[in-house]
Amino acid sequence: MTSLSKAPQPAAGPVLEVEDLRVRLRTPRGTAHVVNGLGYSVGPGETVAVVGESGSGKSVSVLALLGLLPPRTATVSGRALLHGEDLLTMSPERLRQVRGPGVGMVFQDPMTSLNPVLSVGRQLTEGLRAHGHVSKAAARARAVELLGEVGLPDPGRAVDRFPHELSGGMRQRVVIAIALANSPSLLIADEATTALDVTVQAQILDLVERLQTEHGTGVVWITHDLGVVAGIADRVLVMYGGRCVEDGTVDDVLERPAHPYTRGLLGALPDLAADDGGDLATIAGTPPPPTDLPAGCVFWPRCPVRGDARCETEQPPLAPVKGSHYRDKGTSGVPGEGQYRDEGTSGVPHRAATWCAEGSGS
Amino acid sequence: MTSTTKRQVLVSARGLEVHFPIRAGGLLRRGTGVLRAVDGVDLDVYRGETLGLVGESGCGKSTLGNALLRLVRPTGGTVSFDGAEVTAMSRAQLRDLRRRAGMVFQDPFASLDPRRTVAQTVGEPLEVHGLHPGRQARAARVRELLELVGLDPGVAARYPHEFSGGQRQRVGIARALAGEPDFLVCDEAIASLDVSVQAQVLNLLRRLQRQLGLTLLFISHDLSAVRHVSDRIAVMYLGRVVEVGPAAAVAAEPQMPYTRALLSAVPLPHPQLERSRRRIVLRGDVPSPARVPSGCRFRTRCPDVFEPCPDVDPALQPVGSAPGHVAACHLHGVVGTPVQRERPGEPVDAGDPAR
Secondary structure, eight states: OOGGGGSOOOOSSOSEEEEEEEEEEEETTEEEEEEEEEEEEEOTTOEEEEEOOTTSSHHHHHHHHTTOSOTTTEEEEEEEEETTEESSSOOHHHHHHHHHHHEEEEOSOHHHHSOTTSOHHHHHHHHHHHHSOOOHHHHHHHHHHHHHHTTOSSHHHHTTOOGGGSOHHHHHHHHHHHHHTTOOSEEEEESTTTTSOHHHHHHHHHHHHHHHHHHOOEEEEEESOHHHHHHHOSEEEEEETTEEEEEEEHHHHHHSOOSHHHHHHHHTSOOSSSOOSOOOOOOOSOOOOTTSOOSSOTTGGGOSOOOSGGGGTSOOOOEEOTTOOOOOGGGGOOTTOOHHHHHHHTTOOOEESOSOOSSOOO | OOOSSSOOEEEEEEEEEEEEEEOOOSSOOOOOEEEEEEEEEEEEEETTOEEEEEOOTTSSHHHHHHHHTTSSOOSEEEEEETTEEGGGOOHHHHHHHHHHEEEEOSOTTTSSOTTSOHHHHHHHHHHHTTOSOSHHHHHHHHHHHHHHTTOOGGGGGOOGGGSOHHHHHHHHHHHHHTTOOSEEEEESTTTTSOHHHHHHHHHHHHHHHHHHTOEEEEEOSOHHHHHHHOSEEEEEETTEEEEEEEHHHHHHSOOSHHHHHHHHHSOOSOHHHHHHOOOOOOOSOOOOTTSOOSSSTTTTTOTTOOTTTTTEEEOOEEOSSSTTOEEOOGGGOOOEEEOOOSSTTOOGGGGOOOO
16 A cells, blocks of 8 residues: 555655645635634644634634635735645645645545536546656556545445446545645545444545555544544634634643633533533633734633633734643553554644643533 | 333334335436335333434434335334324324424525524414414413523524524424423434523423423434433434444443444543544445345444355344344344345345445
């Protein structure tokens, strides 16, 4: 299974570096500030999970990276370096060249992201032939190989099937095969397993993890499911109201959450592992509309703590959490985690955009 | 928690079947088949309990919920509600059933009429069943219901589009409660809500159940949520209930390989635990309910499949240590109906889905 790593992998440095990403959308209700200064980086073989509820700006932030927002209504600023090359200022032609071998994307709904009137093979070879000079026959052989790699039974026949003949899990495998067709160094998955059953989700997560360790692909995994995050992510970024309110290693953020929103989110989750039968914690109210963000901290209107007088008028900066120390994830003792992981995640600070992290409000 | 000693059965299904005919359309009029959405379900729901019903999409859990309320007509078997036979009810009896058994639907955006105010939506069951006659009495009852589900009674004159998903789901619950039902079926009632809002609705359902002594059938694919709200859990696979038991027992000591796989696939928000936990990854997809495998229907994906599985259709039998924990699996002793083959010598795999 070395076929996916045909393209040379740039050895060092992060795959993707996002700095101060901002997205504004023009809407009938006024300007929506959907993403407000987002920054993160993804190393080779690393999985960064972006977590948030609907409307937090997590999907728009990646659509902006790939130039998939309507240019007439969307204003994107900031920097997004893919191997040092800025995606946001790229010419459309260059962007088209970069998308296939650079970035693969998997969307939530496998039914709407596949074309119903084209066979699976046709949709797979399209990307292959657009980015590399391969003959029809070679592209088809490669398509069969890819379908085999993502675990589709009987790939030789599946290649001639149409999307409606496949189950949801099989369709999502096809979408993943298309995303991986040109061996991208970065895979972006936007709620890729949300529409699937847990058993199928487990199959897909296994698949992505395997492909990732084999090829060192960097992954941005967008989800609202903190359980999935715990299973696959190296680092987590919690989004609320278009900003990152907390980030750090998966252990720091999920086991030692500092921001009241992250704490609320975790408390609101029914836990299969430790159910004490008590009521779930809830976060009162609803997220703010992006057209009308609060003046101070984005979470202030729903915050149960409000530990500092400045919260109401001033957005707390993303700052290292007091008492956190830098951890090396290489010591987690999991066998077989590729060598990529250790480099990328050691020394990741645990940061939160709050002034009330210390001991209060749990 | 209901006491285990003296439990009254409120809703009971015996050998319940809902089969849908498949008509081949288009140019190729190939033979018609039968889609076995619900295929021989035995299930009791005790008065005052929350029974969680879990399973993957397409396993027939929604159809089962609908069949219990006779929103679809069963093609076989019986359903009784508080002693009365649901499948043989007259119009008048059915009307009473509609008052006493309510439903909360999945999508709060589709299940509310956009052109009717909250008061009209919640008040309709009162009108239909002639409860709280008189405009003022009805309006007072609507206010009471809205308060009960945690909405400001002042919102009665508003329209659904003015509400968020969670608030709409509260309106849906208020409507379901209007007739003072004994039994409430919640069909994926929290599936379309955000995590923090889900928690609000789950807490509400639990509070209402205690406060009003409701009996709940909580249908969901979310095992963590089901574990949280349920007293007992029933697991469905391909039209059949394959395991039932006290929630703690089913979650901690699942006895049927399918339940084990399902539970192991649920991602938990604990990184340390997730790294050490072994997921049982089932191979393949669920077979089509139009081509149910012979014998045990899970055998095509079962990691523990052995000799009697294709030949004997397993019946629910007592398993594990908790009282009332039953599962349909030959690993606990071969109990069930031998498969009747049409012709002797026909291969047992006749019912297999094409692989």
